[in-house]
Amino acid sequence: TQSTRPQRMLAAVQKNATRGDPRSVVKAIDQFCRQKEWAMNVGDEKGCILDSVVSEVNPATVLELGTYCGYSTVRIASLLPPHAKLITLEFNPDNAVIARQVIAWAGLEDKIQLVEGASGDWIPKMKEEFGVKTFDLVFLDHWKDRYLPDTKLMEECGLLRKGSILLADNVICPGTPDYLEYVRNSPRYKSQYFKSHLEYTKVEDGLEKSVFLG
Ligand SMILES: O=C(NC/C=C/[C@H]1O[C@@H](n2cnc3cncnc32)[C@H](O)[C@@H]1O)c1cc([N+](=O)[O-])cc(O)c1O
Ligand SMILES: [Mg+2]
Numbered sequence: 757t758q759s760t761r762p763q764r765m766l767a768a769v770q771k772n773a774t775r776g777d778p779r780s781v782v783k784a785i786d787q788f789c790r791q792k793e794w795a796m797n798v799g800d801e802k803g804c805i806l807d808s809v810v811s812e813v814n815p816a817t818v819l820e821l822g823t824y825c826g827y828s829t830v831r832i833a834s835l836l837p838p839h840a841k842l843i844t845l846e847f848n849p850d851n852a853v854i855a856r857q858v859i860a861w862a863g864l865e866d867k868i869q870l871v872e873g874a875s876g877d878w879i880p881k882m883k884e885e886f887g888v889k890t891f892d893l894v895f896l897d898h899w900k901d902r903y904l905p906d907t908k909l910m911e912e913c914g915l916l917r918k919g920s921i922l923l924a925d926n927v928i929c930p931g932t933p934d935y936l937e938y939v940r941n942s943p944r945y946k947s948q949y950f951k952s953h954l955e956y957t958k959v960e961d962g963l964e965k966s967v968f969l970g
Contacts, residue, residue, distance in 0.1 A: 761793055762825050762854040768792070769861055776863035778834035785827050785858075789956050797827035798897060798925050799955025805963050806895070806923065810835045813921050815892035819882075820844040821875045821906060822898025826855035828925075829870075830862045832895060842867055843886060845898075847874045875902060879909045890917040896935075897925040903935035911944075911968075918970030929954045929961040939966040 759767075768788035773780040786800045798806060810818075810832050818836070823829055823846035833842050846852045852872045859868050869886065871878055875898060882888045894910065896903050903924055910916050927936050927949070939945045947966040954961040 760850065761795055762851055764788075764793065765795060765825050766854050766857055769858055773861060775861055778830050778862040778864060781858060781862040782827065782831050782834070785825070786956075794956055796824060797955055798831070802925065802950075802952045802955060802961070802963055803828070803831055805950045805952060806831060807835060809921065809923050809963075809965055810893065813893050815921075816840045817888060817891050818842040818893045818895070819888075819891045819910075819915070820895045820897065821902070822846065822896070823855045823870060824851055824897070826858035826862075826870075828895060828897060829855065829868055830859060830864060833859075833864045833867045834862070836867055840867065841869065843869045843871060843882070843888070845871050845873065845875050845878055847872065875906045876909065879906060879915065880913050882913065882915055888915070891915055891920055893921045893923065895923050895925070900926060900930050900932045900935075903932045904938055907935065907938070916968040918968065920968040922964075922966040922968065924964045924966070925961075926954075927962055927964040929959055936964060939964060944969050 765788055769781050769784045773784035789795050820829055823844040829844045856870055939947045945966040947964055950963045952962050
């Protein structure tokens, strides 16, 4: 039967990346997406901005919304300090199956907890289910119309503390206008736009970094 793009992406990782070497997994996916098939990973150009924010924040707790195949999950986790934890939410079971294998190939199972389910259902359960108090960094890369409601939900559930960083992909393309308006105009955030390009293309896109002021 016909394979799916995530399955072909995983095959490229298993063929071209070294087990236990997260950066080679990231490189293998970028090569696959540039040479074979475009896919909606944050990619290498925006990925460098992501790397610099992760390194600057040096987070102990990270939440990722929208795992997809685990590219940014692995990219972020490869930069975390020893006891840091990353929780990533993915509601498509087929994508979760692929992401778990990408994460395993990178050897990052101990740092990453992939939770299958919808962000709207799981954000309210973070504290009781995973003993999380607050997140130092949140990477938003799921359905673009969920960025704003999930951000408000994280505020309501007390998952953000003074200084928590929200980093949002695709604020230009495909675009998240309501989210952008909120974080740029709310007195509770200090926002900064990092101009870049849509993964593997010359189309403008960028990341929005927003500090929660409490
Ligand atoms: O649409 C995009 N991303 C949506 C990502 C969606 C991924 O997150 C999961 N998800 C969604 N809501 C969820 C809620 N809870 C859990 N998982 C969820 C979906 O099952 C999918 O695996 C996108 C599109 C383009 N593009 O050029 O078109 C470029 C990009 O960089 C993108 O990120
Ligand atoms: Mg994206």
